[in-house]
Amino acid sequence: MAPLTTLFTSVLAVAASLVNAAPTTGLATWDSTLGVPIDNVDATDIVPNAYIVVYNKTFGDDVVAAHQMSVASAIKKRNIGKRSLSGKLLSTSTRTFSMSGWHAMALEADDLMMMEINAAEEVSFVEADTYVKALALQSQSNAPSGLIRLSSASATASSAAAGYVFDDSAGQGITAYVVDTGIMTTHEEFQGRAVMGANFINDVDTDENGHGSHVAGTIGGATFGVAKNVNLVGVKVLDADGGGTNSGVLQGLDFVANNASAEGLAGKAVMNMSLGGSRSRAINNAVEAIAAAGVVPVVAAGNENQDAGNTSPASAPNAITVGAIDQTTDAKASFSNFGTSVDIFGPGVDVESVGITSDTATEVLSGTSMASPHVAGLAAYLMSLESITDVTAVSDRIKALAGDSGATVLDNEADTTDLIANNGNL
Numbered sequence: 503m504a505p506l507t508t509l510f511t512s513v514l515a516v517a518a519s520l521v522n523a524a525p526t527t528g529l530a531t532w533d534s535t536l537g538v539p540i541d542n543v544d545a546t547d548i549v550p551n552a553y554i555v556v557y558n559k560t561f562g563d564d565v566v567a568a569h570q571m572s573v574a575s576a577i578k579k580r581n582i583g584k585r586s587l588s589g590k591l592l593s594t595s596t597r598t599f600s601m602s603g604w605h606a607m608a609l610e611a612d613d614l615m616m617m618e619i620n621a622a623e624e625v626s627f628v629e630a631d632t633y634v635k636a637l638a639l640q641s642q643s644n645a646p647s648g649l650i651r652l653s654s655a656s657a658t659a660s661s662a663a664a665g666y667v668f669d670d671s672a673g674q675g676i677t678a679y680v681v682d683t684g685i686m687t688t689h690e691e692f693q694g695r696a697v698m699g700a701n702f703i704n705d706v707d708t709d710e711n712g713h714g715s716h717v718a719g720t721i722g723g724a725t726f727g728v729a730k731n732v733n734l735v736g737v738k739v740l741d742a743d744g745g746g747t748n749s750g751v752l753q754g755l756d757f758v759a760n761n762a763s764a765e766g767l768a769g770k771a772v773m774n775m776s777l778g779g780s781r782s783r784a785i786n787n788a789v790e791a792i793a794a795a796g797v798v799p800v801v802a803a804g805n806e807n808q809d810a811g812n813t814s815p816a817s818a819p820n821a822i823t824v825g826a827i828d829q830t831t832d833a834k835a836s837f838s839n840f841g842t843s844v845d846i847f848g849p850g851v852d853v854e855s856v857g858i859t860s861d862t863a864t865e866v867l868s869g870t871s872m873a874s875p876h877v878a879g880l881a882a883y884l885m886s887l888e889s890i891t892d893v894t895a896v897s898d899r900i901k902a903l904a905g906d907s908g909a910t911v912l913d914n915e916a917d918t919t920d921l922i923a924n925n926g927n928l
Contacts, residue, residue, distance in 0.1 A: 538616040541627040545780035549747055551586035552631035553616055554784045557605040561624045566605045569624045570598050577609055584612060599752050601759035601791035606784055608749035627783065634751055634779035636683060636713040636744035637802045637871040648720070648849025648876055651829035652728060653927045655907050667927040673729025673882040677762075678721050679773040679797070680875075681754045682714030683744060685736035686858045689715060691723035696734040699761060702753040703741050710742035712858040716867055717776050719856030720875035721882065726855040726864075728879025728925075729886070735761075740777060748782055748814075751775075755788045759795040768796025769891030774878035775801040775815050776871035782814040789818035793893045798885070800824060800878040802870035809841035817843045822881070822897050825911075826850025826873040827922060833912040838870055840915035845897065846904055847911050848873035848880075848923040877923050884925075 538553070555573075557566045574596045581592040596609040608631060611619070620628050649666035651657060679699070686709045687696040696718060698707050709715045714736060722732040739754040740746040762771050773792055778801075779785075792799045801818065803810040803825040810816040816823045822845050826835040829849035834840070838850065850873035857863030881896050884903075890896050904921035911920040 538613050538628065539620055540630045541783050542629045542632065542780060545630055545632045545782075547633040547780055549631040549633060550588040550590070551592060551612065552610050552747070552749065553608070554629045554631055554749055554752065555607045555609070555619055556626045556629070556784050556787060557624055558626045559603060563600070563605070566624060569622060570596065570607050573607065573609065573619060576615070577611065580615060581610065586610065597749060597753060599756040599788070601756055601788060602794035604787055604791040606752060606788070608752060629748070629782060629784050631747050631749045632780050632782065634740070634746050634748060634777050636711065636740055636777050637805050637869050648829050648853050648872070649726070649728065651849050652876060652880065652923060653925050655924075656909055657830050657832045668728075668883065668925060669887050669927075671731070671886045673722060673732030673879070673886050675770060676729065676882040676886050677733045677735060677765075677767050677771045678718075678729070678878060678882050679735045679737055679758045679762075679771065680714055680718045680721065681737045681739055681751065681758065681773060681775045682717055682777065683711040683740040683742075684709035684714045684738035685718045685734060686715040686856070687736070689719075689856050689858070689861050689863075691719050691725060691727070691856050692734060693724055695722065695732070696736065699735040699737050700754065700757040701738040702750050702757075703738050703746055707738070709736070709858055711740065711744050712865060713740070713744055713776070713871065714738070715858050716855040716865055717774060717871060717875045720853065720872060721774060721879040723856055728876055729882040731886075732879070732882045746777070748779060748785055751777070751785060752788055755792055758797060759792055762795055762797050770885070771796070772798040772800060772878050772881045772885070774875050775799065776869075776874045778802060778804045778813045778816055780814065781812055781817050785814040786818040789815050790820045793820040796891070796893065798822070798881045798893050798896045800874055800881060802874040803844050804839035805837040805869050806839060807837055808839055810839035810843040811841050813839065820893070822846065822877060822900065824848050824870060824874040824877045824923075825918070826870045827911055831912065832909060832922060834914045835868070837868075838873075840918040842917055844918055846877060846900060846919060846921045846923050848876035880923055880925055
């Protein structure tokens with residue numbers, strides 16, 4: 503690998519021709535507004551001068567690490583006093599990610615620096631960092647129970663009267679990572695089974711928004727949870743407003759993959775991501791690495807009533823992507839994304855779960871953010887009950903049980919699955 507300092511002159515020589523020429527082999531699509539060849543040219547929510555560098559898998563760990571060290575050294579010097587397009591001082595540090603043989607790096611830099619980095623043979627592609635957000639909608643009162651729907655063949659009054667039927671193993675021995683706004687671990691719903699594993703957004707190691715705690719409550723709360731004995735680990739990547747960036751999400755995914763490996767949780771863990779943003783090959787690759795690490799990735803389809811293939815992580819092929827139904831009618835929720843990326847639907851309208859105003863508070867939310875943890879909880883439930891350890895086998899079992907129930911999504915879009923999640927206790 504040539505150091506960045508030796509690449510500098512050669513990049514200067516070709517920079518002018520690149521601006522006016524079509525992309526060459528080894529470079530991603532040219533984006534003239536940024537001055538940097540980026541992979542996600544259609545993203546509309548870009549963080550100025552912030553990038554994610556993804557490495558070719560053909561290069562070993564040592565080679566990638568050497569390139570990352572070279573970049574880090576250069577950034578410390580060349581970013582001093584420089585500002586982004588928004589006027590913010592550029593960071594002089596980098597962040598690196600390594601999951602199941604997949605490597606990436608996040609950094610802030612000017613155009614010339616990024617052209618140098620992109621020219622390196624170790625680099626597969628460069629993305630602009632983008633903003634992501636939690637995928638909950640409005641809060642309402644008088645919530646019906648999504649849990650009842652999960653163990654019922656249909657959305658009828660008679661099935662509602664039967665309540666939620668489940669095996670008391672209820673996720674015992676399984677860990678659920680909640681990549682979100684954090685978890686209010688002191689809430690009585692969690693019975694001491696919830697911890698904050700990592701925080702990549704600020705210095706407040708709890709949930710300041712409520713979204714992550716609500717999600718965690720649906721996965722594993724004592725009252726509201728699908729898998730009532732599961733262990734919950736909060737991975738905070740979103741702030742008090744429910745916002746974050748793809749680079750921050752990558753830090754969270756990096757933690758999940760490496761923590762699961764260190765704790766021997768391959769085949770014994772699920773991960774829920776009730777968040778989303780523009781389609782990102784880097785995020786989708788990282789979700790693939792999560793699956794390769796033996797963690798079942800479950801993600802929300804999104805709330806824009808559009809093709810989920812336009813967003814990430816919903817478009818990640820290895821994820822179980824969950825759309826939302828109104829569990830009182832089995833109709834597709836008006837807001838839910840759709841399309842071939844969606845694997846299954848779950849309850850997502852007026853879902854009651856944990857609130858954060860006190861250790862006993864509850865809140866009612868709607869969104870695919872609420873549907874996804876129903877399926878994440880179901881994955882944990884089935885992994886414990888049926889001793890399923892293979893990621894693909896978990897997905898296949900969830901789909902098989904949904905098919906066996908005979909229920910289908912009403913008022914659905916074309917080219918979209920009609921499967922509704924079910925735990926098999928009809």
